[in-house]
Amino acid sequence: MSAIRQAQRLISFSFSPRSSGIRIYQCLSKRNFHRINSVTCSENVTSKFDDRPEFPGSKSEFVSKLEFIEPDNIKGIPVYRALGRNGNIIEDSEDPKLDSSTVLKMYKDMTLLNTMDRILYESQRQGRISFYMTNYGEEGTHIGSAAALDPRDLVFGQYREAGVLMWRGFTLDQFMDQCYGNVNDIGKGRQMPVHYGTKKLNFVTISSPLATQMPQAAGAAYALKRAKNGLCVICYFGEGAASEGDAHAAFNFAAVLDCPVIFFCRNNGYAISTPVKDQYRGDGIASRGVGYGMMTVRVDGNDVFAVYNAVKSAREIAVAQNRPVLIEAMTYRIGHHSTSDDSSAYRSVDEVSYWDKQDNPISRLRNYMINNGFWDEKMEKEWKLESRKMVMRSFADAETRKRPSPDEMFEDVYDVLPKHLENQLQEMKNHVKQYKENYPLEHHEKLT
């Protein structure tokens, strides 16, 4: 026996001849500790220092006092910010030092998104489109994160990330065409408004079931890792969606399989009418990241520079080390959840007004730009007029376009139209031709 022990001290190996009844565990050179048939040989557990748990499932020390961990005694994860509310850089070292044209694009995209939201929200109220979701208050999370990515990085979104698309060059016409479901819609008018997607801009099409994109994002990141192309995935989700089982699956798979994915949580305080106090009892979503073994940070989501810095660093970690990173961006959903919601039924006007007037990502960036001399009242006025005009033009154009032909709804169910769907298509055509006065065919492209 002692010869084996001697040998174990010198070399590191794992050997488990179960049939012989002797189990030899890997000799850990750092701790110089080993066991042979640990039931009978205990003489190696000598000093206090060496007496460490060897359970494969944890990395900790022994303690001899019973103490439960009280989560409320652990200090909350701090909120990182770079820009103060007055638009001043707080610490020079945290200034991303973006050139004025980049900052200008950030501001213009955030405000253009805001203008588009106003017009599409109103158009839904008038029954011109069926549904809409605004992005009010969260513009900084979209633009700050999108600006820090490589445009080839793959985006998986929830539904409140239109600014990411805008940053990448999705046009106002494309937004409008999707919301109207007209012939120019890339998605052929099949999904509800705001379910955008474009292969060209590496933005995976949105779908309604919450959190389903999360394990898919981990899988896509795994594929990118194997492709060794230096790219990563970013996956957006709300704090409400983080309660889904899919969020757990995604975090754990991404950590265990070393996937280069940035999980970006928009914690805006509400999931429809459910406030965060009814969503979770822990310290937000960030505290969960550590539990999954992920690098984690919490940022001020109303500070576009803090978001930018966090995503830029997260991207470097994800790509260089092939590991997931969790970012929790603290923000506030200023608008109603969607056009199907009236949020005054569950929160006060004062609460909303605070975030709209006192702590808003757009006004904060505007303050920064004014402080630095590249924006003023006159430019603001002109841009407001110009951007409104641009949005109205696209809106009017999208409204005049026809919807796709009814034939289209049978395509793309499968790669190739199978016989049974071809039969259904034929039945539909015969039916519609026979009863054409009952269908709004004038709004659609012709049936073939």
Ligand SMILES: Cc1ncc(C[n+]2csc(CCOP(=O)(O)OP(=O)(O)O)c2C)c(N)n1
């Ligand atoms: C699996 C699933 N359950 C429920 C819903 C209904 N639903 C749509 S949005 C939403 C709230 C999501 O809140 P959060 O993730 O915090 O995002 P936010 O809307 O605040 O941006 C719910 C419950 C859904 N779409 N999918």
